Amino acid sequence: MNKFLVRTLSGAVYVALVLLAIYSYALIESRKVGYVLFAAFFLFVAIVGVYEVYHNLRVKDVETHRTMGYIVAVLTYGVVSLSNVCGTALALRLLIVLPVMWSLVPLSQLWHHDERPFASIGYTLLPTLWVVLPLALLQRLWIMNPLVALMMFLCIWVNDTFAYLTGMAFGKHRMWQRHSPNKTWEGTAGGAICCMAAAVGVGMWLYRPDCFYGGQLQWWHWVVMGLICSVVGTLGDLVESMFKRSCGVKDSGTIMPGHGGVLDRFDSLLMATPWVVAFFMVCQMVERVTGLL
Numbered sequence: 001m002n003k004f005l006v007r008t009l010s011g012a013v014y015v016a017l018v019l020l021a022i023y024s025y026a027l028i029e030s031r032k033v034g035y036v037l038f039a040a041f042f043l044f045v046a047i048v049g050v051y052e053v054y055h056n057l058r059v060k061d062v063e064t065h066r067t068m069g070y071i072v073a074v075l076t077y078g079v080v081s082l083s084n085v086c087g088t089a090l091a092l093r094l095l096i097v098l099p100v101m102w103s104l105v106p107l108s109q110l111w112h113h114d115e116r117p118f119a120s121i122g123y124t125l126l127p128t129l130w131v132v133l134p135l136a137l138l139q140r141l142w143i144m145n146p147l148v149a150l151m152m153f154l155c156i157w158v159n160d161t162f163a164y165l166t167g168m169a170f171g172k173h174r175m176w177q178r179h180s181p182n183k184t185w186e187g188t189a190g191g192a193i194c195c196m197a198a199a200v201g202v203g204m205w206l207y208r209p210d211c212f213y214g215g216q217l218q219w220w221h222w223v224v225m226g227l228i229c230s231v232v233g234t235l236g237d238l239v240e241s242m243f244k245r246s247c248g249v250k251d252s253g254t255i256m257p258g259h260g261g262v263l264d265r266f267d268s269l270l271m272a273t274p275w276v277v278a279f280f281m282v283c284q285m286v287e288r289v290t291g292l293l
Helices: 003-028 031-059 066-084 088-095 097-102 104-111 117-144 146-170 185-206 219-247 262-292
Strands: 174-176 180-184
Touching: 003 031, 003 146, 031 066, 031 117, 031 219, 031 262, 066 088, 066 097, 066 104, 066 117, 088 097, 097 104, 104 117, 117 146, 117 262, 146 180, 146 185, 146 219, 146 262, 174 185, 180 185, 180 219, 185 219, 219 262
Parallel strands: none
Antiparallel strands: 174 180
């Protein structure tokens, strides 16, 4: 089959699954079930991402404790998922469990005989911190408003597309040749401008403040979100390129024909999501403080 056709079909399935995961609550008319389906879909994505990290590290003959890594990854996802739907006090108590679970990895290392024990500990925890936590935090954006979760993907897609097109048309100055020789400053700037414009245009057009727990978002919220997705997302792409180069692989996986693996498709999202969540949390805190004054 033609490679372009395979890539197109694979991309269409990917987009359809993301949209279905985000808006399944509307189809079944249940927010609770919709949240469970959203969380379940990205748990699957997270597990595949964890597998890709460990598989590529194995190609490089890097020692990891995969069984313990999977256990910690799934437990971390579950704890963060529960904290997203709990009150603040209970959520904080749940999150305290995370360091306890993560400590299981260095403690279990005491029974292994690795020449580089702390390297094994770090690589075992890597997919939990890099892949699992951001995908679990994505649920908080969905709870805030499903459109905000959708806009994360839209901003990443627009940024990647227009960075490529702008770079092809006007790119002259290499951005970070050591990690990604094809990226240019011109392409990055073009992607950022289009990303922010799309965030404002689509966000202001589709946003409904009465959906779930979302407050009123202004145009500048969407501008900042677009800027974060562009800048931090681009750096996330470079981080994933750095990982693949260090492992000596071209693609992180093969689950998406023509596109590669989960890490190849979600690299920008994984890095940008915690920043966007932090931004909206700061905005909510400021609103509460100013409302008390």
